[in-house]
Amino acid sequence: MGEDGRREVEEAWYYISTSTAELREITKMERIGPHSHIQGLGLDDRLEPRSNSQGMVGQGKARKAAGMVLKMVQEGKIAGRAILFAGPPSTGKTAIALGMAQTLGQDVPFTIIAASEVFSLSMSKTEALTQALRRSIGVRIKEETEVIEGEVVEIQIDRSLTGATKTGKLTIKTTDMETVYDLGTKMIDSLSKEKVLAGDVIAIDKTSGKVTKLGRSFARSRDYDAMGADTRFVQCPEGEVQKRKEVVHTVSLHEIDVINSRTQGFLALFAGDTGEIKPELRNQIDTKVAEWREEGKAEIIPGVLFIDEVHMLDIECFSFLNRALEKELAPLVIMATNRGMSRVRGTKYTSPHGLPEDLLDRILIVSTKEYSPSELEQIVLIRAQEEDAQLGEDTLQTLASVARESNLRYALNLISTANMISKRRKSEKIEVADVKRAYEYFLDLTRSQEWLKGQAGKMIFEEGQQQSDDRMDQS
Structure with missing residues (x-):
């Protein structure tokens, strides 16, 4: 790679770290996201979960397991392993992953992708996964x-x-x-x-x-x-x-790949058009990094790759992951799914969580469970504070009951809509009447299904869908 290549890596590190920090600050100031209240895993010094800390509520066992994994990552003792967070929807799987990212800090690479992204990029599935894996491995250059x-x-x-x-x-x-x-x-x-x-x-x-x-x-x-x-x-x-x-500069292996595969160097990182990178180039970079390690000029920082909705990957991606986890330069791979017994995409076989059994054999599985009523109230209160919404006396219990009867995400969405309704009538607090009005305006899954049953035969494509279902049953 040479001195010029190394200098480009160092210049790229400066521009990358500056732009990322600025972007994070702007996002934090101007936008309230679904998980913007998450500040960490909420664990004490002994890795014991607090009941309500750093935006995290409940899921004590899962958070403690995540904290144990993070401790090993920070000490450089774990890499090339896989962990699966499995549980029903709205049980905090993504929130735990984001809490892990916050706890690790800036120096350890943490990459989050959705499994469906692999199929939407203008490159092969294995190349997309390779780039995600190498983005999760840092090189600390001294x-x-x-x-x-x-x-x-x-x-x-x-x-x-x-x-x-x-x-x-x-x-x-x-x-x-x-x-x-x-x-x-x-x-x-x-x-x-x-x-x-x-x-x-x-x-x-x-x-x-x-x-x-x-x-x-x-x-x-x-x-x-x-x-x-x-x-x-x-x-x-x-x-x-x-x-x-x-x-000391810290860059990821993927950034080194892009810098050395494009004539415009580190500017390709900002253009976003990374394209496919030749395996020969990656082998040369790995050899050079190995030389730097031997000379004491660099050290490898195995990071974390989080794949959300992992059941969306197909059998080819799972086979590739099996092989990639055995390589010397491999990060810790954390996956999340809400599927039970499900068909493995690309095959006719069903398997737990929609993952092939040969992959399930080598991963640690952490389960998440549904929140208790008191935990639902705490989560609703945290989200209300995050959105600068003041709740009336009985409003918190009303939203918590909606979360129990419908789902947590729907109840949290009602906070912002009910807050807007309360402001329209110039009230400083969200009252139960505001929640009821928002509840009437926006349907949840159960009421939407009931409405569709009442519209039977009137919706477009229903007849064609029924015919295609009949043909599938006959075949």
Whole structure:
């Protein structure tokens, strides 16, 4: 892959981490999603589940099992294994997966896909799964770099008469020494972009020329200075101005694949058009990463791949997963399904959870159960707080009873609709009457089925569907 390829990997890491963090902050500010209240698994230091913590309620055994798995992932003791979360709909399988992602943090890769995505992409099924698997394996690259770090004493910039060329001098100091550097046009532009002034503490990466403003020196702070609320004051650095530092970058194997398979390098990551990647290239990258590991320049971080609605995969995908889990570079694969005895897609055979038995033999199965009435009330209350909706005295019990009689997702959807109805009548709280009106406007599954029975023979395609069912029964 070479030094150029490695530099592209490091540049890509910088752009990827920056854009992802910004995107996450924007999403968090502007949108309330179905699982935006999930902040973690809600476990204590002994991995014991709390009854109501970090947005998680109930499912104690499943959360504890997930916490045990996460502990092993963080210690690097588990990879190439598979775990299945199985349970009825609306029992928190996806919520547990998102809680695991929150607990792992930024450094450990966590990829979430729906099984149906594999069939909707413009590439083969095995390539889509391969990319998802390699996206879940991180490479932590270590390198030593020369860094100039200190407090800016003076910046002097001289422009030519035409203004085309710029030269300058930068005086920078630590508590032990002071040095003057000659500046070129590129470095002057970098300092201007960061708005570096005398008194700022900065760090300059000599390899890339990147300028980072660490803060404002305490020695330059005055009571009468007008400073913004986000201004940081730091101590003047000690020691030499120029020093060697170890820098750590974390990228996924898939990002390295894309960078080295496209002429535009890391820009292909933002275009989204990754396409199929040749196996020969992946083998070369794996060989290079293995060399870096031996030299101590990099280490592998096995992450987590979560496949939701895994029963939607077909027998070819399951066979591929069986083989992929045995490879040296394999993440932990967590799957979720709400199916019982079901037909394995692509075959005529039925199997538990819609997964072939040879795959079920090698996975650990964690079951989730339906929530109790008190747990349903807690979940409804958490979602109401997340949506800034205030509930009346009996409204919480009403929504919890709807969740018991219908399903939890329907009851949670009624919160936002009932909240809008209450605002229309200029009320600060959602009353039972608002919930009843929303209940009349929007049907749940049971009432929709009853309505369809009353419309028998009137709906389009019913007759054609009946004829096709008859033909299937005859065959």
